[in-house]
Amino acid sequence: MGKDISKAVIKRLPRYYRYLGVLEEAGVERISSGELSRQMQVTASQIRQDLNNFGGFGQQGYGYNVHHLRQEIAMILGLDHTNNMIVVGAGHLGQALANYANFERNSFHVIGIFDVNPDIIGRKVRGVEIMSVDELPDFLHHHDVEIAALTLPKENAREMAEVLVKNGIHAIWNFAHTDLNLIVPDDVAVQNVHLSESLMRLSYSLKSRQEKYGGAVQDKEA
Amino acid sequence: MGKDISKAVIKRLPRYYRYLGVLEEAGVERISSGELSRQMQVTASQIRQDLNNFGGFGQQGYGYNVHHLRQEIAMILGLDHTNNMIVVGAGHLGQALANYANFERNSFHVIGIFDVNPDIIGRKVRGVEIMSVDELPDFLHHHDVEIAALTLPKENAREMAEVLVKNGIHAIWNFAHTDLNLIVPDDVAVQNVHLSESLMRLSYSLKSRQEKYGGAVQDKEA
DNA sequence: TAGATTGTTAATCGATTAACAATC
DNA sequence: TAGATTGTTAATCGATTAACAATC
Numbered sequence: 001m002g003k004d005i006s007k008a009v010i011k012r013l014p015r016y017y018r019y020l021g022v023l024e025e026a027g028v029e030r031i032s033s034g035e036l037s038r039q040m041q042v043t044a045s046q047i048r049q050d051l052n053n054f055g056g057f058g059q060q061g062y063g064y065n066v067h068h069l070r071q072e073i074a075m076i077l078g079l080d081h082t083n084n085m086i087v088v089g090a091g092h093l094g095q096a097l098a099n100y101a102n103f104e105r106n107s108f109h110v111i112g113i114f115d116v117n118p119d120i121i122g123r124k125v126r127g128v129e130i131m132s133v134d135e136l137p138d139f140l141h142h143h144d145v146e147i148a149a150l151t152l153p154k155e156n157a158r159e160m161a162e163v164l165v166k167n168g169i170h171a172i173w174n175f176a177h178t179d180l181n182l183i184v185p186d187d188v189a190v191q192n193v194h195l196s197e198s199l200m201r202l203s204y205s206l207k208s209r210q211e212k213y214g215g216a217v218q219d220k221e222a
Numbered sequence: 223m224g225k226d227i228s229k230a231v232i233k234r235l236p237r238y239y240r241y242l243g244v245l246e247e248a249g250v251e252r253i254s255s256g257e258l259s260r261q262m263q264v265t266a267s268q269i270r271q272d273l274n275n276f277g278g279f280g281q282q283g284y285g286y287n288v289h290h291l292r293q294e295i296a297m298i299l300g301l302d303h304t305n306n307m308i309v310v311g312a313g314h315l316g317q318a319l320a321n322y323a324n325f326e327r328n329s330f331h332v333i334g335i336f337d338v339n340p341d342i343i344g345r346k347v348r349g350v351e352i353m354s355v356d357e358l359p360d361f362l363h364h365h366d367v368e369i370a371a372l373t374l375p376k377e378n379a380r381e382m383a384e385v386l387v388k389n390g391i392h393a394i395w396n397f398a399h400t401d402l403n404l405i406v407p408d409d410v411a412v413q414n415v416h417l418s419e420s421l422m423r424l425s426y427s428l429k430s431r432q433e434k435y436g437g438a439v440q441d442k443e444a
Numbered sequence: 445t446a447g448a449t450t451g452t453t454a455a456t457c458g459a460t461t462a463a464c465a466a467t468c
Numbered sequence: 469t470a471g472a473t474t475g476t477t478a479a480t481c482g483a484t485t486a487a488c489a490a491t492c
Contacts, residue, residue, distance in 0.1 A: 005430075018399065044485095046485075061448045062448080062492065064450090077422045108425075171424050186435075189427035189431050190427075191421070191424035196240075199395060200235070200236040201233065201235075204298065206300065206369065207299075212409075228458080230458090255473075256473080265461060271476085278474080281468060282473050284468065
């Protein structure tokens with residue numbers, strides 16, 4: 001309900017959440033936008049603007065209560081309850097994600113892992129058995145699954161996305177090297193993690209830094 | 223050299239590269255910004271603006287040559303030569319990345335994997351033996367390594383980043399849940415892949431879609 | 445109260461889109 | 469040549485930063 005929040009703001013919220021977690025663990029009770037700004041290397045203006053999209057979480061003359069602000073952000077992001085997940089594709093990446101299970105203190109919980117390869121079906125990852133994708137529709141109808149992580153080769157990813165959507169999945173965490181936007185309807189959320197694109201940006205960044213700072217690569221021969 | 227290219231433009235280049243690859247594989251020889259715009263769901267203006275940061279790759283009345291444009295982008299991103307990589311942290315995610323090895327047709331090549339855990343040192347991943355991090359400095363001095371992927375728990379990541387930088391690494395692909403920007407000097411490129419942040423954005427996105435489209439989650443009980 | 449710091453409006457900056465003359 | 473489509477300038481839009489009155 002209400003005004004749409006800009007994507008740029010949403011992108012920053014998890015980082016605020018992380019920094020507030022560090023502060024809370026360190027026993028810090030309150031923080032001003034100025035101090036947080038210094039630590040996070042963003043402007044205090046931006047912090048205040050961002051937070052005020054959701055309400056006045058701070059107090060003039062005091063700042064923000066670390067614990068309270070963190071809880072508010074958790075609520076905004078949907079981390080205040082457990083989101084059940086499945087992982088489709090039990091390759092190395094899929095297993096890596098499954099092993100993340102229960103990270104962020106129970107906000108996310110992997111309750112099923114699926115693959116096409118009969119050789120690994122039946123094996124367990126963190127106590128969860130790898131099932132055949134054939135069992136996927138049935139599984140989805142009998143469990144409350146919010147999120148599906150998709151770690152299949154791009155050849156199978158699109159087809160599987162359709163199966164997931166058809167069986168009630170409304171959020172896809174897509175690791176396949178393909179865009180699903182044209183496949184899934186508007187009411188299904190997709191987050192792409194294109195690792196190869198990230199690596200290419202790093203490669204570009206490395207290259208432009210070398211041009212800027214000179215051939216600093218050589219100095220490791222010393 | 224010359225004018226700085228905006229981050230927003232760089233972020234889009236790998237996606238152009240991917241789409242051009244698909245077109246090339248499909249045997250498409252030329253493409254107009256208009257047609258590419260339709261396929262990629264971005265404006266034709268943006269495509270032309272983006273590409274013209276680097277030079278006039280197109281031809282009036284014709285469009286762009288798919289193969290040539292793709293090669294130009296490869297050059298810009300530094301994919302026209304092999305970038306040697308190491309993976310530090312041979313956990314599930316590290317092994318997943320190592321298995322990516324040689325993806326993007328030899329642009330990236332994993333030549334070393336390192337871990338602290340003695341139990342897995344000596345094991346092989348895709349023909350590359352897992353070595354002890356103690357051997358890391360020596361390895362870096364004897365090999366030409368451009369990029370280090372960092373897949374350690376955040377407790378060790380910062381310390382290891384310092385070791386990498388001290389031994390000549392100029393590009394870090396950071397998967398640890400911590401920011402390295404304050405640790406590494408300006409001439410070291412860092413790309414963060416904070417998977418948990420991506421998952422949180424998905425969770426937000428799911429939540430706001432449910433609010434917008436109504437409680438569509440229930441309909442999978444049908 | 446005085447000092448600190450927010451919430452919020454206004455100003456600036458940058459990125460995207462539109463338009464069209466140049467040109468293949 | 470005429471038609472198509474780029475390269476590029478100008479207009480618009482959105483996001484960030486600055487400023488300050490409100491207020492704890």
